[in-house]
Amino acid sequence: MAKSPEQEHPVKAFGWAARDTSGVLSPFKFSRRATGEKDVTFKVLYSGICHSDLHTIKNEWGGTQYPIIPGHEIAGVVTEVGSKVQRFKVGDKVGVGCLVGACHSCDSCGHDLENYCPKAIFTYNSIYHDGTPTHGGY
Secondary structure (H helix, E strand, O other), rough: OOOHHHHHEEEEEEEEEOOOOOEEEEEEEEEOOOOOOOOOHHHHHHHOOHHHHHHHHHHOOOOOOEEEEOEEEEEEEEEEEEEOOOOOOOOOOEEEEEEEEEOOOOOHHHHOOOHHHOOOOOEEEEOOOOOEEEEOOO
């Protein structure tokens, strides 16, 4: 029997999500994936909302997957690091922009141009390699 999303992704989280093109944000509880060996988990202290977030939550550019939690300018403090993480430690102050992942093997990634990676994973309205949705700035 297949596991439910809550069983596969047991970490509970809370954010503010748009549920339709009105762009109105409301409380949203969700499960996020556990920290992987190459992941950094951090407590979100600040999340900026810019006009591109507004376009996205109102589906003005198309392709919005609801519910959607906007915010791709995020700052916080590291709370956990994966076993293969070397550049960060618990307590470090960190920031995240519009990308949270890439393939790291294509030509674009090889030239430090992850934003052009065909498998780029965006901070929100995107999907991790394991099928888990990304959830923006909470």
